[in-house]
Amino acid sequence: MTQKEKSDIVKGPFRKFVHLNTQIFESRFSSDKLSSIGILTLCLIRIYNYKLPDVILPSEIELIDSVNAYNSGEYLETENPPLVGLLFTAISHVLGNDVVKLRxxxxxxxxxxxxxLDKILKYNGVSPIVSNFGMIMILLENSLFTQFQILTTDATYLMFITFFIANNKLSKLKVITNKSWxxxxxxxxxxxxxxxxxHWSGIFLLFYSFASCILELWYNSADLTISIRRTWYVFYTKLACYMIIPITIYLSTYYANFSLLTKAGESYNQLSPEFQYSLQNNHLNxxxxxxxxxxxxxxxxYQTGKYLHSHPDYYTGSGRQQVTLLDNYNDGSNIFEILTIRGVDKNLFDYNRSIGVPWRVELLHVDTNSSLVIDGDHKPPISDQEYNKLVTTDTNYKDIPEENQKSKQQFQIKISGKYCKTDESKRSLQVVNSVFQIYNERESCYLLGTPLVLSEGFSTGxxxxxxxxxxxxxxxxxYIDWNTNGNFPEDDERISxxxxxxxxxxxxxxxxxxxxxxVGFLGYNVETHDNSIKSWMFISKGFTHYMGENGAVYLLGNFITYHLIIASIIIYGLLKIYEFCTFSPFNENEINEVNYRYEFEGFDYLLGYLMMLIPMTFVKIELHLFNYLPSLIFGILFTIQTYQWLFEKSKYLTIAIGIIVIxxxxxAYYKFLPVMIMGEWTFEKCSKLMISPSWNSEVCEVYN
Incomplete structure (x- = not known):
């Protein structure tokens, strides 16, 4: 190899231009098959020693429900896109609905x-010593191993992520725009x-892919072997592929989802009336x-899609009948009769004529024969602020003739022109199309649904x-989504x-x-879940998949690996600070090839780690340690690149660090192995290992 071939970095006329001979990376390990065989053997041994309980774990219910829904055709909506559910449904047709086989x-x-992941390390061009160190980190990562055994979307999702990373990395090693590229x-x-x-967090991966394209554009623009025209061609081609193909796959999975799920099912109550109307066995026909x-x-x-509901149970504080929001349409306790207000001659009203708005009405809860009222003397059980009034039903108010008492059950229907769906529905009350507020004049307040969940009596949940x-x-x-009346002729028109x-x-x-x-629940202050990325990065808490008589399945990562990722980020940050402080724009001959190679190979993974992790802080649902795993993969790859950088800086010092760390x-892996594989353990041994106060020490109770 000539001196020119050894040097991967050259200078341009205006700024430092760099060409990394990445073909060397690809060929360095092309004939190495032994490590792959070793990895396969170790994985098979670990799987053989792993055992899960025969029962279905709570974490597995979502995917199992998806398979059952596709087999029955009953509509089900999950947090994640439908691909994994569709995939396992197809697999179940071959293997059967056996949870053990699907696991x-x-x-x-x-x-x-x-x-x-082993392939990715080879494509990165790391040395054999660093590659082996990296695979030890990956194979002995408790959280990855545990989650790969449980029937959730995570294993499939992580496999697709690694498939993307491997091919994205390999495309950068190919001769640009040739057939292989x-x-x-x-x-x-x-x-x-x-x-x-x-997976719902796949949107973060999509954004990362766009950022990765921009990063590649930046590096290619500094490569003298690539023309500017070709640089932009590569950028636009990749960007188009990373937009069009994923979106096409995404739309195709949802098309299959809607084509298969055509009946009213478990998620029926979440749907809009129009969506419900499109399903078989709907309640609107x-x-x-x-x-x-x-x-x-x-x-x-309107906001939650849940039904105004009452039942013969009473709040402990006020002693009044409970009025709540219920998500089940098929409950007789949701039915109210809409009546004229007391003191008005009912003969003045034609029951064949629709109710004009705005209009004053009373609402009679049919099941308990009680009027819906606003009780200004009592506060709601949770929202007990001064300005909030209790909503309840009472059988007494319908018999009290005093005017000041009548107003407690009198409500004005205030139409919302912005949200109504037809012009006619703005003038008269119609099912689905009319959207309105329910206003109580006596208490000057509006009926409001909240996201707060009750926990007393029959109202629990x-x-x-x-x-x-x-x-x-x-x-x-x-709005009203069900309506019947004994005065309606049988041949009267039905909703369309x-x-x-x-x-x-x-x-x-x-x-x-x-x-x-x-977004969460707009317009109402409700305590959000504490999705602290710090607790995942420093593994200050795990996640309990299962606790039973025979042991526990506790998701907890290898805290040495987790902290190595943090150390790598700190090292990279210190390097950037050093480069910034020692930057000399007039010294054109000064460039650090090792640092540049670390930047070229490593920063892409750090970018993926941050882009998969930081957006999690804005998510409104409750997250757990397994949501950190996509970031963990990027973090481990970045850590291995950091180790390679240290290896090139000081070979023997880095080997010594590896000998100490491994x-x-x-x-750490073997100490927590019993709780991962439901192995034999004791309460004392388990308790000693629960070194973090945030770890769920309750799992140790199963060994007591």
């Missing part, structure tokens, strides 16, 4: 992830699309569109309903809603997912 498939996906770019796009269609006095109706909260003077507008909106297309369904589902994941990694 084996999950283990196979985990094995493929380990092999792909196109093949790797296409495979990377497919892997990205499969990951994007497997025989509903009369025009609401009239004497109609029996169900009132649905249901949402609180209050009456408030100045509500968030959308939280105070309601618009045909819901694929795009309508997709738009609604994505809007609901986005709101749940990133035994601790092995020790």
């Amino acid at each position: 084996l498939v999950n283990e196979l996906f985990g094995l493929m992830s380990f092999l792909l 196109f093949t790797q770019t296409l495979l990377a796009s497919i892997g990205l699309g499969l990951a994007f269609s497997s 025989n509903t009369f569109p025009n609401v009239k006095f004497g109609s029996s109706i169900m009132l649905r909260h 249901q949402n609180e309903v209050i009456c408030i003077t100045e509500p968030n507008y959308e939280s105070s909106l309601w 809603l618009k045909e819901y297309t694929f795009w309508d369904k997709l738009s609604e589902v994505l809007m609901r997912k986005t709101k749940k994941l990133f 035994p601790f990694i092995i020790l």
Whole structure:
């Protein structure tokens, strides 16, 4: 090899231009098959020694429910996109609905992830010593190993992530725009699309892929062997592939999802009336569109989609009958009769005429024969602020003739022109199309649904309903989605809603997912989940998958590996600070090849680590340690690149560090192995290892 071939860095006329001979990286390990065989053997040994309980774990219910839904055709909506559910449904048709067999498939996906990670290290061009060190970190990572055994979307999702990273990295090693480059770019796009269609956090991976394209553009623009025209061609081609192919896969999975799930099912109550109307066995087909006095109706909260509900149980504080929000449409206690107010001659009203708005009405809870009232003398059970009023039902008010008492059960229907769906529904009360506020004049307050969950009596798990003077507008909106009346002739017209297309369904589902994941409950201050990325990075808490008589399955990462990632980030930060402080723009001959190679190979992984992790702080649902695993993969790859940088700086010092660190990694793995594989353990041994006060020490009780 000539001196020119040894040097990967050259200077340009205006600034430092760099060419990294990445073909050396690709060929360095092309004939190394022994490590892959070793990895395969170790994984098979570990899988053989691993055992899960025969029962279905709580973490596995979502994926199992998805498979059952696709087999039955009953509509189910999960937090994650439908690809993994569709994939395991197809697999179940071959293997049967045996959880043990499906877990084996999950283990196979985990094995493929380990092999792909081994490939990625080879594509990075790290030395054999560093590569072996990296695979020890990966194979002895407790959290990855545990999660690969459990039947969730995570194993499949992580496999697709590693498939994307491997092909994205390999495409950068190929001769740009030749056939092999196109093949790797296409495979990377497919892997990205499969990951994007497997898990809700796949959107972060999609954004990372765009950032990775920009980063590659920056490095290619500084390479004298690549023309500017070709540099921009590579950028736009990759960007187009990383947008078009993943989105196409994503849309295809949802098209299959909607085509298979055509019946009313478990998630039916979450859907809009139009979506419900498109499903078989829906409750809207025989509903009369025009609401009239004497109609029996169900009132649905606009923001949550839950039903105004009451039942013969009483709040402990006020002693009044409970009124809540219930998410089940098929409950007779949701039915209210809409009546004229007391003191008005009912003969003045034609029951064949729709109710004009605004209009004053009373609402009679049919099941308990009690009027819906606002009790200004008592506060709601949770929202007990001064300005909130209790919503309840009472059988006494319907018999009290005094005017000042009548107003407690009198409500004004205030139509919302912005949210109504037709012009006619703005003038008269109609099912689904009319959206309105329910206003109590006596207490000057609006009926409001909250996200607060009650925990007393029969109301446990249901949402609180209050009456408030100045509500968030959308939280105070309601509509009617079921209506019947004994005065209606049998041949009277029934409701007819618009045909819901694929795009309508997709738009609604994505809007609901986005709101749940990133927006939360607008207009109401509710305590959000503490999704602290710090607790994951420093592994200050784990996650209990299972606790039973025979042991526990506790997700807890290898805390040595977790802290090595933190150390690598600190080292990189100190390096950047040093480079900034010693920067000399007039010294054109000064460039550190080792640092540049570390930047070229490592920063991409650090970018992936941060882009998969930081957005988690904005998520509104409760997250757990397994949500950290995509970031963990990037973090481990970045740590290995940091170790390679140290290796090139000081070979023997780095080897010494590895000799010191590796035994601790092995020790941390085997010390927690019993809780991972439900092995034989004692309460004393378990308690001694629960060194963090945030770790769930309750898992040790199963060994007591």
